[in-house]
Amino acid sequence: MNQRYGKEEKLKQKKQIETLFTDGNSLGQYPIRLFYLRVTSENIHQPTRTGVSVSKRNFKNAVDRNKIKRLLREAYKKNKYLVNDLNSHPYWLMIVYVGKEIPELKPLDVAVMKAFKKLKKIKK
RNA sequence: UCAGCAGACUGUCUUAUCGCCCAGAUUUCAUUUUUGGGAGGAAAGUCCGGACACCAUAGCACAGUAUAGCGGGUAACUCCCGUCAUUCGCAUAUGCGGAUAGGACCAGUGCAACAGAAAGAAUGUACAGGUUAUGCUGUAGUGAAACCAGGUAAACUCUAUACGGUGCAACGUCAUGUAAACCAGCGUCUGAGGGUUGUGCGCCCAAUGUUGGAGGGUAGGCGGAUGGAUGUUUUUGGUAACAAAAGCACUAGAUAAAUGAUAAGGAUCCACUUUGGUGGAGACAGAAUCCGGCUUACAGGUCUGUUUUUUUU
Helix, strand or coil: CCCCCCHHHECCCHHHHHHHHHHCEEEEECCEEEEEEECCHHHCCCCCEEEEEECCCCCCCHHHHHHHHHHHHHHHHHHCHHHHCCCCCCEEEEEEECCCCCCCHHHHHHHHHHHHHHHHHHHC
């Protein structure tokens, strides 16, 4: 199973992120919230891009935010197979952590999996 | 031997699997394979000082702000070192450790508790001297200080020294589409109005013609950008901070932002214990242009100094 998460699979450009937040939809699966957007035809040859985010309001220290983002990436890596075969159409995704406490990997893993399954159901 | 305080150093290790960022090598149509490197003592707060970059809206004068024993170090500093004075604590013959907004009040202005008649455009009371008498002189009394006297400048002020502003989202450069709104030189006219750091001077902008160049804003790529006031060892100079010379080393460069996750084991500490083990804990905190400081946070461990308690001599 491919569990790589390289540069070309990260959502990086500011413009793309703004578009995702303004035009995209979202679904909640506590303690995360998933923003998603079906990409337009001009970007159809690119892979699915995913970003992670943690609010500065809930976690003041940069160390904690980094920790959570790393855990989110780890959870994404394990569950990415669920979104990669999504009608073979690329998506832009943003996983936002909305919890108030530093999580463990396992519940986060489950949450991401459930969120991706929900997404899959919606698309069908 | 126990505990406290101060300072310095350190601040979990190994293996396996799955991954991330950078650089090199290899190979290919894409790419693959492989080697090496990958957070801190504070990376933090952004409080000082620089390097670097741009801007006459940048200059000059006044104003303003900062610093303040003396000597030295440094690229520079509100930093560091030495030393003097004052002062606090411990000792008390010498000493040890800490603190100090420690220049100037015979340039001027102001302020001053209590006591005292009076702290100054004042001259009381008592006594004595002197005088025709008053003015005058001395003494007493209050107080730190009573006349051509002092104290106070975290009071104005004066003196000396320094200080333009904005910050790498600086700035340079590449290139796609849009559009003629751009920039530079020269000529002509108006010099009204606007801009600037508080004020004045100065400076800049603004109209039009012409010549030349390609330029501007937005998003993106690249440079800036990591080899440097670098680290370390030795020698020399110096009380020291530090400097010089020689040798060796290369030590993160991301950009919605890498340095991680899982499993097993070993040290360390804590609790329980059937002495076999079992369970738990590891602080403060994450580079963002780069350096020198300061300040603040910090579990545990090591070392040094100092004080106290207990035991033995």
